[in-house]
Amino acid sequence: MIDFILNLAWYWWLLIVVLIVALYDIFNKKHIILRNFPVVGHFRYWLESVGPELRQYIVANNREELPFNRIERGWIYASAKNENNYEGFGTDRDIYAHQYIFINNAMMPYKVEKEHISHNEPTFLPCAKVIGAAKGRKRPFRPASVINISAMSYGSLSAKAVDAMNNGAKQVHAYHNTGEGGLSPYHKRGADVVFHIGTGYFGVRDKEGNFSMEMLKKLVKDHPQVRAIELKLSQGAKPGKGGVLPGSKITKEISEIRNVPMGEDVLxxxxxxxxxxxxxxxxxxxxxxxxxxxxxxxxxxxxKLEQWEELADIMKTTGKGPDFITVDGGEGGTGAAPPSFADHVSLPWVYGFKDLYQVFQKRNMTEDIVFIASGKLGFPAKAAMAFSMGADVINVAREAMISIGCIQAQACHNNTCPTGIATQNKWLQRGIVVPEKAGRLASYFKKFNKELLEITHAAGYEHPCQFDMRDVDVSIGDTNMTQTLEYTYKYQKTPVPFESMQSLKNCPHLGGK
Incomplete structure (x- = not known):
């Protein structure tokens, strides 16, 4: 009898709650669906909120999703977990699709002798150029890895995510770009660091927000792991667009790192x-x-290229200017951007790079500049294409996030990232076990280098810098005929001076030491 009364009371309470919700819905003035369909209308908004997850795992096919489809994410996950990242029965890609790329293999692959460095260090793959050598900088730098972590700041990413990435980068001798949020304690775990300076000058700004050379000099002096400085002019996902860090997101630690006041929005x-x-x-x-x-x-x-041509002319005349140029594609990622910017402003990497490279090539300047490529290139075949076009180094951002557990929930701008990677929510961050995720990033980089080297050898080369525009075909036109990148983009990459992998190992400026 008591159980019956308790159950009856439970039903009454449920009915009361439903009636309250129904009355609220009927009289609300903001949502048509809820006014017209009280209570049940909430299911529509719930389904909309979980739409990305439903499409990701149930609706979309393996090759359909963007920015990264299931096959791409699966390869990164398997590589990061050191699992079998092969596929069976053959490709499920439409290899006759427009702009499909084909890497031209050699009749006889490059033969790796037993004494070759690749036998002892199978993932050793440094940059073929030394950054800063051409202009005689005091501390030139040869990146010890051709794949590195792109600019992602502490603030857009969580402390544990940055910590895991830096620890992982250290294991594979990759560099870690700080992003424009300044040098945090989590960037100091042992990896080489590229210090990124944005328009807010965070970490190297005075109380009025102006750039401070003295602060930068002290930062570099106190942190020898900082090997290069990158000045951001624009970002692929939102070029020419500033940003705001809400005061509610500024913790005491972020305030100290960025040299900004607590409780105020930062522009x-x-x-x-x-x-x-x-x-x-x-x-x-x-x-x-x-x-x-x-x-x-x-x-x-x-x-637009007019200002790039002006820059190239000044550099050619004076011998001064940037030691490296990071080309960010319009398909690149960001924590938050207006769709109009992310969708339409700036060229995709392949188009933007071929335009920029030719500006400097026409002036015989490409040998003195290190070209860094960024824009969904974190896959071996795409990297091979980038090297054939003139890139010297690949930077990865979202691919690095995926390797430590990002599920592409696309909630970076809401501070509700379910994996704790792109949020300052401490509860969500607790899911990140730093040593475990650091190992996963390192494993992804190792598998990337290994497969890129294998593709390089299949094409008959020792190092990816030896690729040129004739080594990659692309499907063009309605007849699905293929042509080389040289034919398609009307230029040929300038050869990169290269002696041997062993000579790179002996370089006194090699990073990761």
Whole structure:
């Protein structure tokens, strides 16, 4: 009898709750669905909220999703977990699709002798160029890995995510770009670091928000793991667009790292205040390089070329300017951007890079510049294509996030990332076990280098820098005929001086030491 009464009471309470919700829905003035369909209308909004997850695991096919489809994510996950990342029965890609790429293998692959360095260090794959050597910088730097972590700041990523990435990068001798949020304690776990300076000058700004050379010099002096400086002009996902870090997100730690006040919104303006014009940019880059002794470069998305041509002319005439250029594709990721920017502003990497490279190639300047490529290139075949076009190094961002557990929930802008990677929510961050995730990033990088080397050998080369535009075909036109990248994009990459992998190992400027 008591059980019956308790059950009856439970039903009454449920009915009361449903009636309250129904009355609220009927009289609300904001949502048509809820006014017209009380109570049950909530299921529509719930289904919409879990739509990305439903499409990701149930609706979309293996090759359909964007930004990264299930096969791409699966390869990264398997590589990161050191599991079988092969596939059976043959490709399920439409190899006749427009712009499909084919790497031209040699009749006789490159033969790796027993004494070759690849036998002892099968994933040893450093950059073929030394950053800063051409301009005589005091501390030139040869990246010890051709795949490295792109600019992602502490603030957009969680502390544990940055910690795991830096620890993982250390294991594979990759560098870790800080992003524009400054140098955090989590960037100091032992990996080489590229210090990224954005328009907000976070970490190297005075109380008024102006750039401080003295702070930068002290940062470089106190942290020898900082091997290069990158000045951001624009970002692929939102070029020419500033940003706001809400005051509610600024913790005491972030306040101290970025040199910004607590409780106030912090603006990243769309343009720099430390210099004016192209000549000002060149002078600023030279000033940073001279004062710090470090190679200094720029990062930008590519659109109009007039100012790039002006920059190239100044560099050719004076012998001054950036030591490296990071080309960010319009398909690149970001924590938050207006769709109009992410979808339409700036060129995709392949188009932007071929335009920019030719600006410097026409002036015989490509040998003195290290070209860093960024924009969904974290897969061996895509990297081979990038090297054939003139890239020297690959930076990965979202691929690195996926390797430590990102599920592409696309909630980065809401501070509700379910994996704890792109949120400051402490409860969600607790799911990240730093040593475990560091090992996964390292494993992904190792598998990437291993497969890129295997593709390189299949094409008859020892190092990816030896690829040229004739080594990759692309499907073009309605007849699905293929042509080389040289034919398609109307230029041929300038050969990169290369002696041997062993000579790279003996370089005194090699990173990761």
């Amino acid at each position: 990243s303006p769309p343009t720099h205040s430390a210099f004016e014009g192209i000549q000002g940019l060149v002078d600023f880059v030279e000033q940073i390089a001279q004062e710090t002794g470090l190679p200094t470069g720029i990062k930008a998305a590519i659109g």
